[in-house]
Amino acid sequence: MTPTNIAQNVGSPIRRIAVSSALTFSPPMESVTTVTDSSIPKFSYSQLQTWDRCHFSWYLNYHEQWTPVETKSYFVEGNVGHDLLMIYYKNIVMTDHDSCVRLVKQKVAQFHAAAGQDPDKLKIVATMARVVKGYLEDFARHEDQKWEFLDAEKEFEIPLKTPKGREFLLEGRIDIVAKERATNRVWAWDHKFIGKKPWWSEAQLLMDSQMPTYVAALQSMGVPIFGALVNQCNKYQYAKTQDMVEENLYKRSPIYHTNDELAARLNNFGMMVDELLECNEQGIFRRSLKRDCSDCFWQDPCLMSLKVPDAPVSDFLQVNFTKKAPKRALI
Ligand code: SF4
Helix, strand or coil: CCHHHHHHCCCCCCEEEEEECCCCCCCCCEEEEEECCCCCCEEEHHHHHHHHHCHHHHHHHHHCCEEECCCCHHHHHHHHHHHHHHHHHHHHCCCCHHHHHHHHHHHHHHHHHHHCCCHHHHHHHHHHHHHHHHHHHHHHHHHHHHEEEEEEEEEEEEEEECCCCCEEEEEEEEEEEEEECCCCEEEEEEEEEECCCCCCCHHHHHHCCHHHHHHHHHHHCCCCEEEEEEEEEECCCCCCHHHCCHHHHEEEEEECCCHHHHHHHHHHHHHHHHHHHHHHHHCCCCCCCCHHHHHCCCHHHHHHHHHCCCCCHHHHCCCCEEECCCCCCCC
16 A cells, blocks of 8 residues: 555544534634544554554553553653643633733643642642743734634544554644744644753654644644744753843744655555554563663663563552543643
């Protein structure tokens, strides 16, 4: 099967229905959802990224459904910042900047209340409140005049086929879909909070696979998408106020992909799904052991189960890990 076939193939058991979007597109547009056969496996972009990085990590996380008891702080920082921007952009299509900022402040107050007396959590809330306030007041207030926001937190679920003919669903959520007023071009945005400059390099933008996945998904839903934009926000608090300037703190990096490239990238996802399903059938999950493993939160149980191969890995997960509960909002 060619890459183009994969991008275009919508399997027969999968019925597509069109429903009105919760937010108004201009020109009017419909978002598409799917009614699916529940036996068709569903994968998120992040799940396939985990598989790509390390099969054993995927096994612990998605097959066995373990999760760390304490989530690392950088992860929560990203969640808090993302939630604050989500409140703003979900409402900006219906009301004005100042009203949206008030809603963001209410959300910050909720985060503060949820953080209680925990100094680490309070620090995270304070950091992200500072970063998002600066972004909204000093950057988005004027830069966003160039954009018409069409949708925020746009969910997708697209039916695809692997090179070996297996049907699967690729699901995800796109931070923003927005139309550039000057060109009428529609872009998919993703917010990224970074620790300190440098911004994403040209090579990182070209090699990234998240944004083209989102563009391909929107294209398959009939959205006339043009490109993707990485909306970067620098969290670092510079010691000198003269360094706390727009060019150091905020950057929007555009990236374009041809239709052939988008199809090739979806084909690559299909190959990963074939590999994942075959390993799953055989119960074989290879570790990607390398020096970077020192940053992996599965490091301890992974290492212990290597040292004591006869013991079930669950023996080493009981203390610092727990089985996942159904997903819920952070607060
Ligand atoms: S420590 Fe390395 S090999 Fe083990 S799960 Fe993590 S990434 Fe995979």
